[in-house]
Amino acid sequence: MNLTSRRTLLASVAAAASALPLVNDLAGNGSTAAAAGPAEFASNAALYSSDAYEEGVNWMRRFRCGAPVTLNDYAKDPAAAAPLGVLTSAPVRSTAIIAPHGGGLEAGTTELCLTLAGYDRAEPGTEPEPDTDTPGAVQRDYWMFETLTASLPSPVEPLHVTSTNCDDPAALAVCGNNLYAVSLHGYRPDDEPLAKRILIGGRDQRLIRNLARAFARHGLTSSLGVEVVVAGASSELNGDDPANIVNRTRTGAGAQLETSTELRRAMFGTFGSGSGRRKTAGVASATAPDAPAYWHGFVDAVREAVDRHERGLDSL
Template identity: 40%
Template sequence: MTTISRRTVLGAIGAVAAAPAASVALVPTAAYAADDYASNTALYADPALAEGVDYARRYRRHEAVDGSDAASSPFPDTVVLALHGGGIEPGTSELCLAVAGYHPGTGAVEPAGGPTYDHWMFEGIRASNNSPLHVTATHCDDPVARALTAGARRAVSLHGCTPAQAGLADGTAAVVVGGLDLALKGRLLACFAAAGIQAHDAAGIPALNGDDPANIVNRTLTGGGAQLELTTPLRTAMFTTNTRAQRKNTTTATFWQFVTAVRAALQ
């Protein structure tokens, strides 16, 4: 049987991804001048980096088949993203998997029988110094991420920030909700409030509002998505052992309350 590497699959999918529109060209901006790489493509091309050593890419695209003359079957229309997973913005990989409907430790559907969503993540997997692998959301041009988002009606991206970046007091555990899908933003804010999770509308926080059409989360069929920026204290409260090796196995009630709120908004 012929085997095909993941890198080959990534390249094949990328070949059919739509080209970026001129209005959203991927160029560095002053807000993210500190990024070492102007795009994912630039990062992947760096000979000093190796996939599987410095970084990893994981994704899942669900099969959809409708061969019946009867009523149409549902088609996957939601994607969950973690652009800065692993050691870049700790906790976002685990959240991405769980929001997509998979237990981050076992891979089992969680909750059993619940809906599952397409997902994509880029992760820093070094023992330390993963921050240089950060590529800002407006410059994300990974072909698989682009293909998944372009075919989705809804998208949610998970990010990490500090309380200071969110304009909050030190030690504040909160999530800042941004993006161009205003209806989904409203549902998320309501679901977080119902779950007792402190949430803020990012409309008044320019650095975190996620309202750039070039942001990967907004490159959907509807032209909008929801960007969730979780402060460090909130993410820390989600794990009893906050290491890349153990986060997936030590999720807390706070983690699952957050995941349940996001999934409620999506449903």
């Protein structure tokens, strides 16, 4: 893991997926990102070179690149004993988890990124430790850009660099080092601001299907009232641009998860601050009584979908 400095450089599996809405009005014509508005910087390089915002004061980035990949095909090695519960072949662990707009930009995506990458939710400026409390947690490559809102006298929106303009060298290395990637984003649906919604996009159609199936299987659509939407071709948030950082993988594809503000709010006992989110992810409170169900439902679903994808499985 590296702390960088600019200065130092659904009834059936098929039915579950096919039952999800494929819409454009919910996702491009009627939905905007949380940090909508004119972006001040056209690229990460432009932001990093600016004197207006300082690394470690206004923003930071954390990443890990180079997770070891273990290949063990039990089907081709009869002498090898497959661990209990493992399918014929072990998965190829090569999926990066990224959060291009973490910290105060799209709140909650930093905490989700670290958790899905198999690390604890360490404070900004500190190195996350591997999650040893969750059985089977897998450490993965990850990259996050984070705003440090406590140090910002002005709104954080100018620090929002769109995913298609992301040229951060660490982000490119992390995604380019992996076959697949999942990016975490936040947005507020214009058509229904209080909706709990997940908008799935990207270029990796098989990963998209696995994610849609997993969200349904873990009860987000049935028990928790989350609307899971597969982004339509004309959606502004469909994430299918080859230049999108999540698609800059070795396969040229990834999956983008846009989570609505109200869904992310429901995952945390205290949502309004970074310290509160780090301490109360999946912890019930008076304002978020079902935080454990929303947090674990989302995290477990993404982990399952990625695991299936890495095994070569498809939900159709």
